[in-house]
Amino acid sequence: MKLYYATGTCSLSPHIVAFEAGISLDIERVDIFKKPHVTSTGHDFTKVNPNGYVPVLELDDGSLLTEGAAIVQYLADLRPEAKLAPAAGTRERYELQSWLNFVASELHKMYSPWLFHPEYGAQAQEVARGKIAERLASVESHLAGTGPYLMGETFTAADAYLFTIVGWSDFAKVDLSAFPRLRAFMDRVGARPMVREAMRAEGMKLAA
Ligand SMILES: N[C@@H](CCC(=O)N[C@@H](CS)C(=O)NCC(=O)O)C(=O)O
Structure with a gap:
C-alpha cells in the first residue's frame, strides 16, 4: 500500500495510524505548492486524485481511497488488535x-x-x-x-x-x-x- 502525503499536513494522521498499527506503507510525497501538484516521482498528482489533495491511500489492488477520516478507519480495521478504532457497528x-x-x-x-x-x-x-x-x-x-x-x-x-x-x-x-x-x-x-x-x-x- 502506498500513502500519498505532504509533509506535516493532514496526511500525517493516516501516517501515524499506520505506524501505530504496525502497517508498513510505501510513501510518496506530493508537492502541494506546485500547480499542478506533482509527486516526488514527477507524476501529475491530479491523475491520482482529481481533487488535488492528500491523503490518498493506494491499495495493493491499485484502487484508491481518499478522505483522511475514511483512510484512518481502513488502516485501523486492518489491525483490530491495535485498538485504533472500535469494532464496526458498535x-x-x-x-x-x-x-x-x-x-x-x-x-x-x-x-x-x-x-x-x-x-x-x-x-x-x-x-x-x-x-x-x-x-x-x-x-x-x-x-x-x-x-x-x-x-x-x-x-x-x-x-x-x-x-x-x-x-x-x-x-x-x-x-x-x-x-x-x-x-x-x-x-x-x-x-x-x-x-x-x-x-x-x-x-x-x-x-x-
Ligand atoms: N477532505 C479532505 C481534505 C484534505 C486536505 O485538505 N488536504 C490538504 C492538506 S491538509 C491538501 O492536500 N491541500 C492541497 C490542495 O487542496 O490543493 C480530507 O479530509 O482528506
Whole structure:
C-alpha cells in the first residue's frame, strides 16, 4: 500500500495510524505548492486524485481511497488488535466517527484554508480563530471528563487526527494557552514513539 502525503499536513494522521498499527506503507510525497501538484516521482498528482489533495491511500489492488477520516478507519480495521478504532457497528465506533467528523469539519477546515491563506484577510482569519477557540474549548472540557484521550484510556485514530490538526496552531497563530488539557494531550501524543516515527518519516522537526 502506498500513502500519498505532504509533509506535516493532514496526511500525517493516516501516517501515524499506520505506524501505530504496525502497517508498513510505501510513501510518496506530493508537492502541494506546485500547480499542478506533482509527486516526488514527477507524476501529475491530479491523475491520482482529481481533487488535488492528500491523503490518498493506494491499495495493493491499485484502487484508491481518499478522505483522511475514511483512510484512518481502513488502516485501523486492518489491525483490530491495535485498538485504533472500535469494532464496526458498535456504539463506540459511531463515537469515533463523530470525533473524526468533528475534527474534519469543525477544526481541519477551519484552520485550513482560512489560516493558511493570508489573502483571505485579517478579519476573516480572526473570525476563524474565534470559531476554532470555541471548538477547542469544547475539546478541553471533554478531555477534563474523559481523558487522557478523546475516547478515554485508549489512543485511537481520532487522536491522531486531532494531534495533526492542532499541531498547526503555532504556525496559524491559534493560542492554546487557555487549554491546558489539550496542551497536555499534544505533549502526550507527541511523545508516543510511533507518532515520532511517523513525523520522522516525513522529515518533520521533533520536539526534544
Ligand atoms: N477532505 C479532505 C481534505 C484534505 C486536505 O485538505 N488536504 C490538504 C492538506 S491538509 C491538501 O492536500 N491541500 C492541497 C490542495 O487542496 O490543493 C480530507 O479530509 O482528506
